[in-house]
Amino acid sequence: MQNNTMSLKTENQCVTDKKFAVINPCKMCQPMGAVQALLGVKGAMPLIHGSQGCSTYMRFQLCRHFREPINVSSTSMSEGTVVYGGEGNLLKALNTIWKEYNPELIGVTSSCLTETIGDDMSLIIKKFKNSHPDEDLPPIVPISTPSYSGSHVDGYDKAVKSLVENLAHPEENNHKINVIPGMISPADIMAIKDILKELDMESIFITDTSESLNSPLTDDVSFLPGEGTKVDEIRESANSIATISLSKHADSAGAFLQKKCGVKSISGPLPVGVRNTDQFIDYITKRRSIEVPESIQRDRGKIIDAIVDAHPYNYSRKVALYGDPDVVTGLSRFVCELGMIPSVVCTGVQSSRFVEDMEKIAKENNVSPVVLAGCDLYDLHQQVKCQDIELLIGNSYGARIAEAENIPILRMGFPVYDRLGAQRISILGYKAGIQMVDTITNIMLENYYDESGHEIMEF
Amino acid sequence: MGHIQKNKPKSHLSLQNIQNAGTNEINIDVPDSIIKTLEARKNHICIKKGDNSNPSCNKASIPGTVTQRSCVYGGARVVLMPITDAIHLVHGPIGCASCTWDIRGSRSSSDDLYKNGFSTNLEEKDIVFGGEKKLLETIIELNKLYNPAAVFVYATCVVGLIGDDLKSVARKAERLTKCRVIPVQSEGFRAVNKSLGHQLACDAMLDYLIGTDEPETITKYDINIVGEFNVAGDLWGIKPLFEKIGVNVSCAITGDSKVEDIARAHRAKLNVVQCQKSSNHLAMEMEKKYGIPFLKVNFFGIEETSNSLRDVAQFFNNPEMIRKTEELIKSETERLRAEIIKYKERLAGKRVAVYVGGNKAWSLIKAFEEIEMEVIMTGTQNGLLEDYERIRETVKDGTLVVDDANSMELARLLKKYRPDLIVSGAKEKYLSLKLGIPFCDFNHDRITSFAGFQGFINFAKEVDRAVSSPVWNLTPKNYSGVKENAK
16 A cells, blocks of 8 residues: 655654555445445436445445445346456346336446456447437446545545536526535535525535435335436536535536536535635625625624633644545644644545645644545554544544544544434534534543543643 | 235245256246236245245346345355454455455454454556555565464455466465465355355365364363354353353354364364354365264254254263253243243234345244244345255245345335334345334344343344334334335
């Protein structure tokens, strides 16, 4: 593994003692991200062209995180079919899905297996379409996601880009804004939708898992996302006034729309905390040429009020953060606003943008975190050990580090499988930020203050 | 039961047909009335009637369906993963490791090395130039960091395609590190389901581990429990029972085991096989190679646990042991009967559907009978003919038997039969809960131990918790329909 350990610390630096192995990964593979994007399209069936294990194990991860039934179909490649290529299986799979599920869209992702044997998915899909000339087929979108390059973050980006490339259709301009949320929770998407509603800004989310991965218990079960972005909305995205990618790592579709259809594209930062949310609100209000509404100003006032109430408990506490790059940078800036110090930040993804963003945040807040990019939880653990970390923020996989080092952990990101509510955790915008301030501060109080509220000190 | 018999199929698969099943498509007249499904799937669902009803099985899943099956790598991994002091290194792109790392609730009484997710993280250039060098360096590095008792190296799909020679790298790494390095040729695509993976895992132990070390002490009553993975601590409900009757469990393969224990397993006098889905092969091969006889056992339920202990005592034919066994059974049965009454009051007459990956499809049936619940449906993802024979022997006439059900079929079956409980794994959990059907986890990530006498109480408690919760008074009563998106 090419550890991209970029340390901004000049002294007391812990050196990672491994070069090759990944131990306790802090990333997943491309199809995983692509599938998550597809689950936000109404009536879409994701199909992984590969072995059954790919779809099954991804469903397993997604089910236990979102606590929803997740359907991802597979071309079920096995030895015989690998030898002769995957064309037969892919054609059969498309036919089965079309006939059995009646989907509004089929998103086909490749895997390491089918990329290596060289299946040309676009050609096979064309063949399938040609063999049904008079039928009303749903759009079928190929997404190239070899699992030996990039990560789930790239897979998400590629899926959104493929959707737009294959569907976006320039017509008359509308007054909407495209939002590419990135891999955030259903509640986060809902938080952004609420803000846009308050700003009276019509939007197209590409894609929208706010309902499909956080659905009510009714009297039925659907096999395809019953809610989400409609195929027609993706078509219409070519006519919006701008595209805003909340995650900087999910902006390829925005860049495509800008180049092909002249839709202005901006990307990031993820609206976490006060300043990042300010930037987001600022951008939208400028687009709309309006003042920030009173209700949003009040929310902003409330989060600052909360931070003021909390500041003595959080000041100079050392935090380690890990997970997807934009979530980690967003949260890093946020904990700085709380007066905390992001001492170690880690992502499994190789990303120079991440490193640049962290440099900026470090400079702006006069902190010097150890920045781990393209690293794993082993590397994180080594750093946590020698930095006197007081709080860990990241997914459930970090719980064992927290236990070993006897520090509290705030579970956040993907996957969170050992606590309830992953689909309801929101960190975006002022309102969710207020909850976050309380949660973090209460963790500090529970762990570093005694029953009567006195700080626990070693005398 | 009347509910099901209304839907009796007109005819059933014959055994002859089953044996031909792998070679040609048989046209069997099963009416559409069971549930609506694909033509090729119809003979995978049947209703047990007399001696000649088995579903078609062990065939490739239909591309495009949402199969509940996993891959060969997954099959090998779940068998070997509970070995606690070994490194389980996945040679492949990151996804294979990051989606399967620490997913098995196998508990350990000492080491926790097995709970880590190790990967060679193959990247594009490795696919082009080959991953052997990276694999060797990775093993050497991991050996330095952890000094493990062994390194299991699992091949994934892409490794099979680029042709990395796992065996020669393992030999070289073993020479350089002096640590056991065991290749597992578990390329995901090698078979239509994960059963081959189970066998490959057994072969890896047979070829590289078992018989490579000698135990310090040997007793006349040493046994191995084969196919017991200590999920949620099941083994700890079984081991003390054997201790009480004077049988020494030298090793469980592989639950809560150490590499060294398995290396010495060839000196046992008897193998008892708990998971007969994954581990029959291992027991049979050990009989051939080391002359160790084996008994099939089952520790789910009072009667099954009692019979299993009896069988072992009978095998050793020691009067003292037989006496102790009967005493133990008597006292435990009396204790449990008293404890179980309160659960029976709430559970008796309720109907159960079982859909699992392994031998639980039949091994749980008796346990449910003991709390007076009725199993109306059972099935497995990876069943072979022998598994369905076993199911047929265990279930009553009229029971629905399903092979490789995809999620759409499962939903339709649940909607049609509306069982009071489904026993299954995480992927099926939220499907059933969304339909308002109580769910009990009996898969890798189960958190409560169910094996042995005390385990049976836990099991009853868990089932009661799922079925009797007042939450079901809040969910919709009348289900208008499964959204089918059908044309």
